[in-house]
Amino acid sequence: xxxxxxVLAIKDIIATIAPxxxxxxLEMEVRLRDQIELDSMxxxxxxxxxxxxxxxxxxxxxxxxxxxxxxxxxxxGPKLESKALVLTALKG
Amino acid sequence: xxxxxxxxxxxxxxxxxxxxDPLAKARGxxxxxxxxxxxxxxxxxxxxxxxxxxxxxxEQHYNFGGMATWFKRRGGHVFDVSLHGFPVGMLKTCRRYWxxxxxxxxxxxxxxxxxxxxxxxxxxxxxxxxxxxxxxxFGAERATVAAFFDYLRGLNYYDDPRDTVADCFERFxxxxxxxxRLLLEPIAYANGSTLEDPAIAYxxxxxxxxxxxxYTFTGGTDWLVARMKDELRRNGVELFNNVAVERITVEDGRxxxxxxxxxxxxxxxxxxxxxxxxxxxxxVGPEHFDPAFVRxxxxxxxxxxxxxxxxxxxxxxxxxxxTDLLFTSTRERFDxxxxxxxxxxxRTFSFYYPKVRPGSERFAIVSSTNANWSDWAKLDEDSxxxxxxxxxxxxxxxxxxxxxxxxxxxxxxxxxTPRTFEFYTQHLQGASFGTKWEGLRPSMELxxxxxxxxxxxxxxxxxxxxxxxxxxxxxxxxxxxxxLRAAAQAAHAPESR
Numbered sequence: 001x002x003x004x005x006x007v008l009a010i011k012d013i014i015a016t017i018a019p020x021x022x023x024x025x026l027e028m029e030v031r032l033r034d035q036i037e038l039d040s041m042x043x044x045x046x047x048x049x050x051x052x053x054x055x056x057x058x059x060x061x062x063x064x065x066x067x068x069x070x071x072x073x074x075x076x077g078p079k080l081e082s083k084a085l086v087l088t089a090l091k092g
Numbered sequence: 093x094x095x096x097x098x099x100x101x102x103x104x105x106x107x108x109x110x111x112x113d114p115l116a117k118a119r120g121x122x123x124x125x126x127x128x129x130x131x132x133x134x135x136x137x138x139x140x141x142x143x144x145x146x147x148x149x150x151e152q153h154y155n156f157g158g159m160a161t162w163f164k165r166r167g168g169h170v171f172d173v174s175l176h177g178f179p180v181g182m183l184k185t186c187r188r189y190w191x192x193x194x195x196x197x198x199x200x201x202x203x204x205x206x207x208x209x210x211x212x213x214x215x216x217x218x219x220x221x222x223x224x225x226x227x228x229x230f231g232a233e234r235a236t237v238a239a240f241f242d243y244l245r246g247l248n249y250y251d252d253p254r255d256t257v258a259d260c261f262e263r264f265x266x267x268x269x270x271x272x273r274l275l276l277e278p279i280a281y282a283n284g285s286t287l288e289d290p291a292i293a294y295x296x297x298x299x300x301x302x303x304x305x306x307y308t309f310t311g312g313t314d315w316l317v318a319r320m321k322d323e324l325r326r327n328g329v330e331l332f333n334n335v336a337v338e339r340i341t342v343e344d345g346r347x348x349x350x351x352x353x354x355x356x357x358x359x360x361x362x363x364x365x366x367x368x369x370x371x372x373x374x375x376v377g378p379e380h381f382d383p384a385f386v387r388x389x390x391x392x393x394x395x396x397x398x399x400x401x402x403x404x405x406x407x408x409x410x411x412x413x414x415t416d417l418l419f420t421s422t423r424e425r426f427d428x429x430x431x432x433x434x435x436x437x438x439r440t441f442s443f444y445y446p447k448v449r450p451g452s453e454r455f456a457i458v459s460s461t462n463a464n465w466s467d468w469a470k471l472d473e474d475s476x477x478x479x480x481x482x483x484x485x486x487x488x489x490x491x492x493x494x495x496x497x498x499x500x501x502x503x504x505x506x507x508x509t510p511r512t513f514e515f516y517t518q519h520l521q522g523a524s525f526g527t528k529w530e531g532l533r534p535s536m537e538l539x540x541x542x543x544x545x546x547x548x549x550x551x552x553x554x555x556x557x558x559x560x561x562x563x564x565x566x567x568x569x570x571x572x573x574x575x576l577r578a579a580a581q582a583a584h585a586p587e588s589r
Contacts, residue, residue: 017188041181041563045188048570052143057574 001080003073008085010072013049015089017042028070050076053086114334115353122148122330123576125350125359127337127375130158131558132548133365134320135189135565136572141327143573148359149329150352152336152518156321158365159517159524160558162313169404169504170449171456172313176281176442177201177306177417178558179297185562194319201306203415206277208438209424210270214415217278219302230271240264241302244295253290253529260291273426277419280431280462281440283556284395284525287428293529293553300559306417312449336518340364340375340545347545350375360579361544361572365565367519368392368527368535368551381541385534392531395553396432397510397522399463401487404504405455411501414494416443422490434467435479435486441494457495459487465510465521480507525557526550539571544579546572 001009011023014036021036032038043063050056056079058066065075126137129151137149155161161173180200187195204217213229215221219241226232243260257276265271272287275298279285282301285294309316324331337352340362349358364371369392372378378386405411421438423430431438444456471479484507491498510522519526532552538545548568550556555564 039181041185041566044567044570048573051573051577057577 001083001085005085006073006076006080007069012087012090013046017045029068031067054080054083114332115355121358122146124361125357126363128365129156130365130549131160131561132565135562136363136548136569137329138324138327139189139566139569140572141329145576147329149331150335150337151333154333157317160313165504167503168407171402175313177308179300180304180307181300182559189566191323197310198307199310201308201416204306204417205415206419208421216305218305236264245299247292247295251292253292255291256288257291257294258287269425283553285553290529296554342380342542346543361575363546363572365549368531368547370520371547385541389534393528394521394523395525396462397465397513398524399461399483400508401459401484402506403457403502405501406503409501411455411495414443432462432464463510468510483507529553
C-alpha cells in the first residue's frame with residue numbers, strides 16, 4: 001500500500017464504523033476526534049478492523065499514534081507496506 | 093449461600109436434577125469458553141464468534157441475558173427486570189456488535205418524571221433540558237451549569253479518582269441538596285452510584301445519558317434476547333443453558349478450560365462474566381494468584397443490591413399515561429445511603445405500556461429500590477415472608493398516589509429481594525451493579541496474572557448497566573482475539589521459537 005492508499009484504508013474503516021460522517025474534508029494533521037464524532041469505542045473498532053482486514057496488531061500503548069490521519073500513515077506505513085488495500089464502505 | 097444445587101425450571105421447586113444432560117452436544121475443546129450470559133458475556137461471545145473463533149457460552153440459568161432478563165406469570169403477564177432505560181450509545185453498540193434489526197428496535201422514552209418533597213418535574217433527561225430546569229426551576233447560574241457539564245464530560249480514566257461525587261457537587265452547587273438529588277438519584281438507581289464514589293465513575297455514565305436522553309427496546313427483553321441468540325448461532329457460538337461452572341482450570345499459569353456439570357471442557361482461553369470476586373476467589377481459587385493480588389481482590393467492595401415489586405395489570409384494564417420512568421420519594425431531603433434503607437422512602441416506577449410490546453394490549457408496572465444484602469440475608473422464613481409483604485404494601489401505597497385504582501386493576505403482584513437476585517444470578521450478596529471503582533483494575537488486568545483468563549462484566553460502576561456491560565464485552569473481546577491469534581500463530585510455527 002502507498003501512503004495515499006493507507007489514508008484510503010483508514011477512511012474506509014471509519015466509513016464502516018461511522019456511516020453518517022462526511023470524510024471528504026478530513027485534515028491530515030488534526031486529531032480525528034476533533035473533526036468527526038469518534039469515541040473510545042470507535043477507536044477500539046478501528047483497531048479491531050485493522051487486525052481483521054490486514055492482520056495488523058496495534059497494542060494498547062500505541063493507540064495514541066492513531067490520533068491523526070498522518071499519525072496513522074506514519075505508524076501503519078511499515079506494517080501495511082506489503083498488504084493490499086481492502087475497501088468495503090467506499091468501494092465503487 | 094445454600095449448599096444445594098439449583099435447577100430452576102420444571103424440576104420440583106428447583107431441587108430435582110434434570111433428566112437430560114445440557115452438555116450432551118458439547119465438544120471437548122474450544123478456542124474460548126464464556127462463563128455467564130449477561131450482556132458482557134453475550135456481546136463478547138458474539139464478537140469473537142463473528143471473528144471466527146470457536147466459542148461456547150455456558151449459562152447457569154435456563155434464560156440467557158443475566159440481569160437483562162424477564163419472566164412470565166399466569167394471566168399473560170410478562171415482567172422486564174432491568175429494561176428501565178439506557179443511554180443512546182446502545183444504538184451504536186447494537187448496530188455494530190449485534191445487528192441492524194436489534195438496533196432498529198431502540199426508541200427514546202417518552203417521559204421521565206421526578207416527584208419528591210423538594211421538586212416535581214418532567215424532563216427529557218438531556219443536557220439541554222437539565223440546563224433549563226437547573227436555571228429556571230432551581231435558580232442556578234447558566235455558566236455554572238455549563239461548567240459542571242463540561243467538567244463531567246471531560247473526565248478521563250486516568251483522572252484522579254479521589255475527587256468524589258460529593259466534592260464535585262459541592263464545588264459547583266454548594267449546599268444545594270435538591271440539585272444533588274436531581275443529579276444523583278437517577279444514576280444511583282442505574283448503577284449504585286453514591287456521593288462517596290469517584291466523580292469520574294458518575295461523570296461518565298451521567299454524561300452518556302445526558303447526551304441524548306434515555307432509551308429502551310421495543311419488543312421487551314424476551315424479544316431482544318431471542319434475537320441475540322439467533323445472532324450468536326449465526327456466528328457459530330454454541331449456547332448451553334442450565335450449566336453451572338464449578339471451577340476454571342489452570343495449568344502452569346494458563347487457563348485451560350472449565351469444569352461444569354462434572355465434565356472438563358478444554359479451551360485456549362476462558363472469559364468469565366461471573367462476578368469478578370467470585371471468578372478470582374472461587375472459580376479459579378486464591379492459590380493460583382500472588383497474595384498481594386488476592387488481597388486487592390478481597391478488598392473490592394460490591395455495589396448494593398435491589399428490591400423490586402412486579403405488578404401485572406388484569407387483561408382488559410389499563411393504566412392512563414403517567415410517564416415511563418418515575419423517580420419518587422417521600423423523604424424530605426436527599427441522602428445517598430438512605431436510598432438503600434430497609435423499607436425506605438424512595439423508589440422508581442417503570443411503567444410498561446402496550447407500546448413496549450407492540451401487538452400486546454397489556455400493562456405492567458415494576459417498582460425498584462436499591463437495597464442492602466445485610467438487611468435481608470439473615471431473616472428466617474417467616475420474617476422474610478412478612479417483610480416481603482410489607483415491601484409490596486408500601487409500594488402499592490406509593491403507587492396509589494399516581495394510579496389510585498391500582499388495587500382494583502392489579503392481577504398479579506410479587507416481590508424480589510436481594511435474596512432473589514442472589515438466587516437467580518449467583519452474584520455475591522445479590523449485587524445488582526457489580527463492584528465499586530476498585531474492581532475495574534483487577535478485572536482488566538486478569539490476563540496478566542493467568543494467561544488466557546479474562547473477565548468482563550459489571551465492575552467499577554462505569555461498566556455497569558446495559559451499555560457499560562455490552563461495551564466492556566467488546567473491550568475484552570478485543571484482547572481475547574489478540575491472544576487467540578497469537579496462540580494460533582505460535583501453534584503453527586513452533587520451530588520459530
